Amino acid sequence: MTEQSKCSNSTCCCGGELSEQEMFRRLDKVLDEYHGKPGGLIPVLQMAQGIFSYLPEKVLKHIAGKMEKSYSEVAGVVSFYSFFSTHPRGKYLIRVCLGTACYVRGGKEILDALKKELNIDVGETTPDRLFSLEIGRCFGSCGLAPVILINDDVHRRVKPSKIGEILTRYRVGEEKQ
Amino acid sequence: MLKLTINNNEVEVAPGSMILEAAEKIGIKIPTLCYLKGFPPAGACRVCLVEVEGIPDPVASCSTPVTNGMTVRTNTKMVRDARRTVVELLLSEHEGECQTCERGDDCELRQLALDLGVKDNERYAGEKAAKHSDVSTPALVRDSAKCISCRRCVTVCGEIQGVGSISPQGRGFKSIIGPAFCSPLSEVTCVQCGQCAAICPVGAITECDQIDEVWAALEDPKKTVVVQTAPAIRAALGECFEMPPGTLVTGKMTTALRMLGFDAVFDTNFTADLTIIEEGNELLTRLKKALVDKDENVALPMFTSCSPGWINYAESFYPQILDHISSCKSPQQMFGAVAKTYYADKIDKKPEDVFVVSIMPCTAKKFEAARPEMQSSGGPDVDVVLTTRELGRMIKQAGLDFESLPDGEMDSPLGLSSGAADIFGNTGGVMEAALRTVYELVTGKPFPFPQLHVTPVAGLQGVKEASVVVEETVPEWSFLKGVEVKVAVAHGLANARKIIEKVRSGEATYHFIEIMCCPGGCIGGGGQPRFTDDSVRQARIAALYKEDEGKQLRKSHENPDIIKIYKEFLEKPLGHKSHELLHTHYQERERV
Structure with a gap:
């Protein structure tokens, strides 16, 4: 893990760069809040991913130790949910919904177009660390199908032909910064 | 109480009972590969299907609670076909290698296939579970291709032992029961107790064959x-x-x-007898340091050290109490x-x-x-x-x-033992053996318990306590006069944890604590014949007490060959040679 990690995840509100020490301080605050509460593991993992942008081994072992759970149990939860990632993600996480409604309205074609455009496979990150590609199983926006999520932005009724245009918006935004 | 009908028989059960438990009451054994008595049902294997009137599809009887007036049928064509299909599906994924599998003669899946009359092994032929053999630890071998994901091992490791080395990883067809992210077992904390290997219905977890x-x-x-x-x-x-x-x-x-x-x-x-001499003297030395020399640094209570799974557990989970564990090596x-x-x-x-x-x-x-x-x-x-x-x-x-085979006799000079050594194999036995010797050493009087048994520390209760007031002593141990010596016994590591936490919080004080890693003690060990449940544990414990009671020699310090080895070789308990050969030390290990 790098000393400096860019904080870009959707569930985080820090909006800047944090030192590892500061990230662990925030994680410990979360852990204190959930101390002894049943069912606390999933929210803690969600918030940890928000802070660190992904779930490195060191963070998972820290969570396991503090929550008096075994690393294997924590890993079991992390590997069950596609939301969690144990690999560093790009600044923009693209989730393509392949839930039933999105699938029948062309979700698969959108995924293929994204793979081609970004030249990465599912679960991978572009070499410039800008985009990561993942699959989602229903975001609860079936009326807008097919849907993709880029961080917190919902893109509705997406067509494969529009993919280039959507990505350009994020690339341009990046250049402006 | 709730009333239900199973195959036209009326049954009464307590609220909260599952159909499987109700059926057991009237002698109907519903087959299952995952159910473990006393634990919340995993509902993982789906073999225990039964028909319930009013519900169109068969239900899993291990995890379906009884309702009042329920009508259940356990032996209909629908049930038999459904169970057979489930077993066929399990077989379709299971890379059994039955001819060479260690479980060839006691595999529960194979037995169930036979019992249910499964004849077609090919109907659901498809992708098999991925072969992944884990030989990373000295004691256990795991083969995920044979695993049927019943999760019994997850229950014993997590609930009975409180260790949690293995858990379901991933999801769907590719999910694997194993250590974190399917890493080798050596990468996570595993005490190597083998309770997983003893409970596995198939050959997915076994000992490393030597x-x-x-x-x-x-x-x-x-x-x-x-x-x-x-x-x-x-x-x-x-x-x-x-x-x-x-x-x-x-x-x-x-x-x-x-x-x-x-x-x-x-x-x-x-050497169990030898352990009692060394450990008993170690305990008395610690008590003397605490009570006479008023040494505040002496580590009491003292824990037994015979069980290597317990030692592994303490090194990872409670490194702060390592100096409380007897320095005696295991027998x-x-x-x-x-x-x-x-x-x-x-x-x-x-x-x-x-x-x-x-x-x-x-x-x-x-x-x-x-x-x-x-x-x-x-x-x-x-x-x-x-x-x-x-x-x-x-x-x-x-x-x-x-x-x-005819009966044979053990050889000399390392073959003679007392009855006290026999009961090292069951929970409470090391404590009883130690008390038989320590009491006589301290008081100079015969051990007063009926049949020499300390009944409060015997039996399968998870945590047991006893105390004895030392009324008279020989001059050497006079400082113990009037002292109430308190002891405790736990088996199963989750129970060990309970005792340790009680001691650490100050809720209880003891002088001596016996811990055995496996439920029931060594008789329920991870290397014992399968399948071990409480009735099997009780039968094995009864056998050890019988062995003990059948001997003339019942106390470790009276074993003539023990007296001889001190005379000829070791010189005295806790002496120089003993320290060199019979004692050890422990080290903190990372808990993962």
């Missing part, structure tokens, strides 16, 4: 090969030959070992150390020419023997550890008709 290493040693003319057997073996080995649980086979086992070609057949019980390791020094000397051999084999009810003993600190004789004090199951297989390989 039979061939023993055959090689036996056939090596340069080696003098000696064998030691732990107390719990004699109460369980018969089960490998279809004898009922709790059949005592000490004599047959001795003959079998001799016929296998061991040069001397010795007993771990001998297995004491045996190795004296066999390669005292005995080697007697037969005029070098330590490296003596090969020590242990027969243990335990997989963690394989790990213990491989510890670098267990080399007091210059090399490994114990060369190979076999489980009870491995010995059973070895006897079969040699073509011995176990049941018809």
Whole structure:
């Protein structure tokens, strides 16, 4: 893990760069809040991913130790949910919904177009660390199908032909910064 | 109470009971591969299907609560077909390798397929589970291709032992029961107790088989090969030959070992007696330091150290109490150390020419023997550890008709033992054995308990306590006069944790605590014949008490060969030689 990690995840509100020490301080605050509460593991993992942008081994072992759970149990939860990632993600996480409604309205074609455009496979990150590609199983926006999520932005009724245009918006935004 | 009808029989059960439990009450055994009595149902294997009136599809009886007026049928065409289909689906994923699998003769899946009349093995032919053999630890081998994801191992590891080395990883067809992110077992904290291997219905978790290493040693003319057997073996080995649980086979086992070609057949019980002398004196020394010298740094309560799974647990989970654990090696390791020094000397051999084999009810003993600190004789004090199951297989390989073997006697000088050593194999036994000796040492009077049994610490209750007031003493131990000596006993590591937390919080104070890693103690060890439940545990425990009661010699300090080894070799308890050969130290390990 790098000393400096860019904080870009959707569930985080820090909006800047944090030192590892500061990230662990925030994680410990979360852990204190959930101390002894049943069912606390999933929210803690969600918030940890928000802070660190992904779930490195060191963070998972820290969570396991503090929550008096075994690393294997924590890993079991992390590997069950596609939301969690144990690999560093790009600044923009693209989730393509392949839930039933999105699938029948062309979700698969959108995924293929994204793979081609970004030249990465599912679960991978572009070499410039800008985009990561993942699959989602229903975001609860079936009326807008097919849907993709880029961080917190919902893109509705997406067509494969529009993919280039959507990505350009994020690339341009990046250049402006 | 709730009333229901099962196959036209009326049954009454308490609210919260599951259909499977209700059926059991009227003698109907519903097949299952995942259900474990006393634990919340996993509902994982789906074999226990039954028909409930009003519900169109069959339901899993292990996890369907009884409702009042429910009508259940357990033996209809629909039920039989459904169960058969479930087993066929399990078989379709299961890379059984049945002809060469260690579980060939006691695989629960194979037995169930036979019982249910499964004839078609190919109907659901498809992708098999990925082959992944994990041989990363000295004691256990895991093969995920054989795993049927029943999660019994997850329950025993997490709930009974409180360790949690293995858990379901991933999801769907590709999910695997294993350590974090399917890493090798050595990458996470595993105490090597083998309770997972003992509970596995198939051959997915077994001990690391070392039979061939023993055959090689036996056939090596340069080696003098000696064998030691732990107390719990004699109460369980018969089960490998279809004898009922709790059949005592000490004599047959001795003959079998001799016929296998061991040069001397010795007993771990001998060093169990030795352990009592060393550990008893260690306890008294600690008490003296605390009560007479007012030494505030003396670590009390003292914990027993015989169980290697417990030691592994303490090193990872409670490193702060390591100085509370007796520095005595386990009887297995004491045996190795004296066999390669005292005995080697007697037969005029070098330590490296003596090969020590242990027969243990335990997989963690394989790990213990491989510890670098267990080399007091210059090399490994114990060369190979076999489980009870491995010995059973070895006897079969040699073509011995176990049941018809005559009784044999153990060899001298490491074969004679007291009844106190026999009960080392069951929960509460080490405590009772220690009290028999310590009480007589301190008071100079005979141990006053009826039949010499300390009943409050016996039995299968998870945590047990007892206390005894020392009313009179011999002059040397006068400081103990009037002291109420408090002891506690726990078996199963989750129970050990309860005691440790009670001590740490100050809720309870004890002087001496016995911990055995496995439920029931060593008789319920991870290397014992399958399948071990409480009724089997009770039968094996009863056998050990019977063995103890059948002996003239019941107390460790009265064992003439123990007196002799001190006279000829060790000099005195806790002396220089003892420290060199019989004591050890522990180290903190990272908890993962």
